[in-house]
Amino acid sequence: MTADWLHLSAETWRYLSLPVISALVGYVTNVVAIRMMFHPIEFRGVARPWLGWQGIVPRKASKMTGIAVDTITESLITEAEMFGRLDPREVATEIEGPLMVMVDDVIETVMRRHYPTLWPAAPETLRRAVHARLRAAAPRVVTRVMHEIRANIRYLFDLKSMITRLLVREKTLLNRVFKETGRDEFIFIGRSGAYFGFAFGLVQMALWVFFQPWWLLPLFGLIVGWATNWLALKMIFNPKNGIQIGRWRLQGLFFRRQNEVAADYGALVADHVITPEHILDEITHGPYADKLMAMVRREVGATVDDTLRVARPLMNWTLGEHEYQRLRRDAEQEVVARMPALLERLTGYAKQRMAVRETLIERLQSLTPAQFESMLRPAFEEDEWILIAVGAALGFAAGWIQLVFVFSSVFEQHFGALW
Secondary structure, eight states: OHHHHHHHHHHHHHHHHHHHHHHHHHHHHHHHHHHHHHOOSSOEEEETTTEEEOOHHHHTHHHHHHHHHHHIIIIIOOHHHHHHTSOHHHHHHHTHHHHHHHHHHHHHHHHHHHOTTHHHHSOHHHHHHHHHHHHHHHHHHHHHHHHHHHHTHHHHOOHHHHHHHHHHHOHHHHHHHHHHHTHHHHHHHHHHHHHHHHHHHHHHHHHHHHOOOTTHHHHHHHHHHHHHHHHHHHHHHOSSSOEEETTEEEOOHHHHTHHHHHHHHHHHHHHHTSOHHHHHHHHHHSTTHHHHHHHHHHHHHHHHHHHTTTTHHHHHHHHOHHHHHHHHHHHHHHHHHHHHHHHGGGHHHHHHHHOHHHHHHHHHHTSOHHHHHHHHSHHHHTTHHHHHHHHHHHHHHHHHHIIIIISHHHHHHHHTTTO
């Protein structure tokens, strides 16, 4: 009697294991699918693209970035809007201290280089007058340059190009944007795999009680691996606009969380992509930097001419026009060389006035569901079938493992001779 009870108990546990294992398969296949979206960062394998794998997001970095950039620059914020918020006079005031230090340093460096004997021997009043005139002119130069930058920003700075280069180069940053923005959705995918898997497992268990063909367990494993991924993705993005059923509202998780996702996305982009540091670096070292520097050289050269016009005849007489032009170009170059360090002082002011984070969040929250979905899904939508297929393959393998190790008698009944 005891032996029969133990035998029945073991058999019962085998049957009860079906929904549990099915839930585990659903969870694991979904988690693996999520990880395959982002890892590995670089291709790992023998022969691209068939014998190996690279995460969908880093593999499609260019396309992903293109979609993100289009969303940001066409629907959220533009170069003209950001720079239009910078007041030229405020900029001059913001950097006034380091600007005066730079002016004094440039004067002494250039004058001592070109007039190593004459300049130190010049009357103190003359030297102070030159410093005073250039110090007084410097804020006006900054203001004029800022007005020109704002008026010609499309020719000096390309926001779309900056974001594209940054995200394509920094695949880990691109991963972070998508992972952190959709973190709740990815958690849901994993958990829903367990829930759906358990439900499928109950159906599987009921069928297995009355019907035990060897192929049933692998087939259900395949169905669980496929269906849990497919259902989770459907529930995240559908329905877009929501359907009211009594007291309940059915809407895709991604759209229910639009305000929260918008806050996360806006903060990540503002803190790691469209930052004052990246913007200033793009302006001073990017593909259009020479245009800005030509503008600065022109303003500096005009200011030098205006400041030294009284002493110009004497300077031409002592050293000649050619040497004066060399001094002028030298002064321009010295200012240009110091520009990046000077502009670094503007990062705090620029962050506050450009208000990139606040603008992105506000406008993301006001997007329509279709526009909002286009932020995250389209770039990897065409490869979703791969994730679903991987889930199906892993589920199929798990079904075989169940058949061989949990219900070995059924396996041996059909494959005993081969085994």
